Amino acid sequence: MRWNKRIPQSRDREAYHGVRCRLSTPVTLFTGRVVSRDRVYSEVRQIVDFVFDDAVVAVFPDMIRRSVPGYETVVPLSGLLAARHATPGGRCYDLGCSLGATALAIVRALKVADCEVIAVDNSESMLARAQLNLIKEPISWLLDDIQTTPIESACAVVMNYTLQFVPPEQRTHLLSRIRAGLRQDGALIVSEKIRFADPALQAYFEEAHLDFKRANGYSDLEISQKRTALEDVMKPDTLEAHQARFADAGFSKVDVWFRCLNWASFIARP
Secondary structure: OEEOOOOOOOOOOOOOOOOOOOOOOOEEEOOOEEEOOOOOOOOOOOOOOOOOOHHHHHHHHHHHHHHOOOHHHHHHHHHHHHHHOOOOOOEEEEEOOOOOHHHHHHHHHOOOOOOEEEEEEOOHHHHHHHHHHOOOOOEEEEEOOOOOOOOOOEEEEEEEOOHHHOOHHHHHHHHHHHHHHEEEEEEEEEEEEEOOOOHHHHHHHHHHHHHHHHHOOOOHHHHHHHHHHHOOOOOOEOHHHHHHHHHHOOOOEEEEEEEEOOEEEEEEEO
């Protein structure tokens, strides 16, 4: 199913306010809508595997902002880096786009005409909300599994906090497909939670991340229940594993361009 409503880009640069709110206040995202505070795991509940359902979609901007260190820096810089590789007639992909924050960042940063921005997600709830919020933006919306989405004439492909949800044994194949569809002067941008081979380092940064979430208002109950929900569906890799996988998939230049606690962003080029 393709969501492909194309409307000329809005010139209203004040439409996106998501990064300017205090941590204790509601988030205002995209069109000035107030987004609900994340309370998905605030009460004792039966824990099942984490899914991007309607309850998560309703609070997602607040959830990710309060959970991922550096998120508010990574998203706009991802758009800026992707736009550096954009060429007329090419395509920029946001794989696992959720509510389209990265796709919007790319649109805002583009300096060339006729470069298509394609946002892909397998959650119909996410795409429906994203398209509603960003109805005035020139973004092509695609409801699809990113593991089978055709990647063609790609100037840039961005996966922010997406690869970690792909089964580990399928990640190299996905990156190889992206590499095959990427132009020679293109780039793949990936942001992920990382783990450490050294148990002491792993414990240190894991505890620092927990402190970050506590500082953002999450209770120990919320932290514990969400961690249980994620443990079988989100599988972080080490920096070394990421770098080796990029090489196996055909990328020759790999750099870490951002790091905050146990989260990192990579740029991989042919």
